[in-house]
Amino acid sequence: MPEVSKAVDEKLAQLDQRVTAAQSSADNAWMLVSAALVLMMTGPGLALFYGGLVRRKNTLAIMMQSFALMALITVMWALVGYSLCFGGNGPVIGGFEHAFLRGVGAEPNPDYAGTIPQMTFMVYQLMFAIITPALITGATAERMKFSGTVLFLTLWFLVVYAPLAHMVWGKGGLLNAALGGKFPTLDFAGGTVVHISSGVSALVCAIYLGKRTGYPKQPMPPHSLVLSFIGACLLWVGWFGFNAGSALASNSLATSAFVATHFAAAAAALSWSAAEWLKNGRASALGAISGAVAGLVAITPAAGFVAPMPALVIGFVAGACCYWMVTKVKAIFGYDDALDAFGVHGAGGTIGALLTGVFAQQAINPIFGAGKAVGGLDGHWGQIGNQLVGVLIAWGFALAGTIVLLKIVDMLTGVRVPEEHEIQGLDVTQHGEEAYNLEA
């Protein structure tokens, strides 16, 4: 008999191994696709979205800023970035244990994603680190030097992004909801880490740089809403990788986040368009795509915590609020957030982070343990306090870090191009080329 039982044990162990391998294969497939989708959001998604919104003479310059970050942040990520975000277990910043990607290989890291190679987790998170600084270029558009942009955003990634990512998502981070943070902030895919951080920093940049020459008297209409339209649609699709991928597995939570993401985008496109229709008597294409992006931003922190109906509410609120930020608030204060990085990402991210505290449900994601309420309507109103702490820390970090870094970069390379270069356009003066050589 003992021989039989030994054989059964062996068989069971084999089966167990096969099941684990099968799950890992499925999860890994989805996560690699998600990583690629998130990269697609920066290039070409964001590059086209922003590229169409600037004047013709600055098209390549703004696209090049996104593209430069695809290369730069990747190298930084390999050297120290990944380790600063996801190494160690300090409250504010990670350590150097994974510097140069040491120890990052085929084995999963059970703290973050137990079924996929840590290398997949690493490259997936890299794509978030790329798009976040790229979002800021929407506020500095049409007047910031290329050298200053590159230096500032590289430093910003180290000083603002890495600590925030660690605080919210890293083991032991101050705001981590799953791995023992002091103020467990719910941020499924980056409402604080990605959108508040970039949006608030964008506002600081817009104010520090000052207005574009001629703003607001001189008309500066988008040079190609066709490009912006394609970019926004790519962003919408890419966002499925961003939010549903943040489940870090190919499971039902990923489906839930996918659905919430899609519904919020649709609701926000409608509410922005409706607001515009009421105000101007017409619904514009730019309004509809801007609304969709605002909804996608707002659902980002909530995607893996809320049901489809609350997702519609979040999207609806975000579309209308961001419309108001972009058309009214910006005009009242007079800052030149050229492509509305703050109005959409800063405001949308803040609204989304707070509403996550209202609508999060244990039925969707029992992040605090079985039977424990998650958000306000679930019976845990205190969560809104935690969300507020997370929001305030993200705002504070972004504000302080950006001001200090801008001062430093201003001394080293300068941040703003001379007026004659601005008038000539950044494509020619910064890069020595033109987007459209119509006579070629």
Place this chain on the structure above:
Amino acid sequence: MMKLEAIIQPSRFESVKDALREIGIEGMTVTEVRGHGRQKGHTEVYRGREYTVDLLPKMKLEMVLPDALVSRVVDTILKTAKTGKIGDGKIFLSRVEEAIRIRNEERGENAL
């Protein structure tokens, strides 16, 4: 010889060109231009910012005609370029002193 300049709606351009070919006009120079007379522009709104677009796209036709042809050409343009709304454009006529074909230095109406 008369020089005729007609500024017309871009949407009427193809019809005007076809009609002129039918009455035997062989040459013309065409430019895409922007401008306005009594026609007011329109406003465009991008994320709440309003822009008034008052320079509207038009087509400018230029041709130099033998005196005998002028009134037929003018009639043809009037008939085909007219939509009856503000913004249909204008025709200007002026005397031309001399015309020279560069290829063989022919002069006067022969050069047209």
